[in-house]
Amino acid sequence: LPVLFVNDRPETARDCVDSLRDLGLDGVKWLPWNPLDPPPPPEYRIAVVAGEPDLVPPGMDEVIDIGVRILDFGSLAEILKRLGMGETDIGGYSRRYLAKIVNLARRLARSTEEARRLSGHLGSVIDSLRHGVLVYDEEGRVSVCNEELRDLLNLRPGSGSGTTLGSLIRNRELLGFLDCRCGEEERTFKLPEGTVVVRRFDLGEGGHTVAVFRSEGPEASRLGREYRRRGHVAKWTLEDIVGDSEAVRRAKRIALRLAATDLSILIHGESGTGKELFASAIHAASARSAGPFLAVDLGALSDDLVESELFGYEEGAFTGAKKGGKTGLFELADGGTLFLDEIGNVSPKVQTRLLRVLQEKEVMRVGGADIRRVDVRVIAATNEDLLAKTRKGEFREDLYFRLKMGWLRIPPLRERRQDIPRLVRRFLEQEGAGDVAVSPEVLAALESRDWPGNVRELRNTLTYMLAVREDREISAEDLPEPEYFEPQGSESEGFRSLPPEESGPGLRLGAEDRFILGALAELEAEGRAAGRETISALARARGISLGTGAARARLERLAALGLLVMGRGRRGSRLTAEGRRALPSVR
Structure with a gap:
């Protein structure tokens, strides 16, 4: 036909x-x-x-x-x-048609298997490169993160791909460099893991960017890789500590000065304030930064286990001892820093051995007779009153003063409420949710709580709100119920709430906020400009610690709440009608 x-x-x-x-x-x-x-x-x-x-x-x-x-x-x-x-015979045609389909399916299957095999080979090649390789798209989603980069950044094996830059990169300067769509560029960064050179360039198609990381110095690179392989590295620097409050800035200043020495340090702070964060930052800023950093929570170990973990043991030292013995943390930390958290929980026996290591720089393994020299800086931390324990005979006084050659207090979150907005923003970025907004009402509620669990509790609460939100903003509806929090014996177990007729904005404000609103009204009545320098000077004259940076942060927050309008030059900042209505509750 x-x-x-x-x-x-x-x-x-x-x-x-x-x-x-x-x-x-x-x-x-x-x-x-x-x-x-x-x-x-x-x-x-x-x-x-x-x-x-x-x-x-x-x-x-x-x-x-x-x-x-x-x-x-x-x-x-x-x-x-x-x-x-x-x-x-339609069946004859259908059989020939199906035969074509089956043949095509087989060819596709072979092609898919070949593509999978080639992808595996390519992955092996990328992992074998001597430089770290990171590939990500315009939204910061990571598609390639090779094994060398995971070693370099101290990431878990197999992690990286499928995450976001914000959750992968902790250094803000490096994160900003990677986020920049500025063409090809190379810069050097000092990370807790060591100094690295990063070269960034954009791919022609698909909007992807490639960043190549390499360590500086062959010997330092080899040792650094070995420490990272074992997990013996500091994860944070002083740049990772968020806060503009005077309390945090003072703690960072002292930490930096202590880092320049080789003194043993005792860090005091409540649970969740970031004691290990500061210990890591001190190590990273010290002359020992190229050496190992090890951390151990003594409160989580039994007395016998503490001894064998810290000092190691010889083969046959006790029933169940490993063949060949075990190297203790003091030996592993040689040339670096050992962080001992919850130091107040160790027994008198362990306290005695610790004192000898600090005084003589020598360690003897459990069940051994050989003396081993170690060069280790000890940073200890506690949330207890160790001096009171020494007076009760529960902690050796000589060990206490030996540890306290350097001393650092970490302020609780309730003493630095003005840092909460910045902490919230940092946590959102680390969760890959940097584009999520937080309403002023939520920030005010977060600042109203005392946070007995401190920064750790704040982060957990924010993670919860991020999970239950319905749109691109965390609103007041996403705040947890009081039952979410453990009872703390205070008058309120959750966020402070007020009856509608008593919920003026002034009643939700902290002491520094209330001072600033009153100072604005006073300066305005006198016809004087209300800038951050003037407010800071007025605070000092009245015995209130409020630096210019902290004053600016509070002014920005109060402006976001609609209580004032920030101005420049002679006018300075001035109260809004809402801010004036808040004055009675402020006073």
């Missing part, structure tokens, strides 16, 4: 005819034709066209328009029916 297949493009007409023949319609005498071809032979009286009947040459007895469609078995059956061949 001669049939004309018509299309406006000769190659398309030929491809369609080839497809029809592949599908089994090879019993038809097909002729691909387009309007630029000569008139078809006279025996061709039937034309098939796909949605363009106006292209069919004149003189056809029948025009079959199959429309624009995929040439599948349904199309094949319809063409057979329209050509009057519906009574033929």
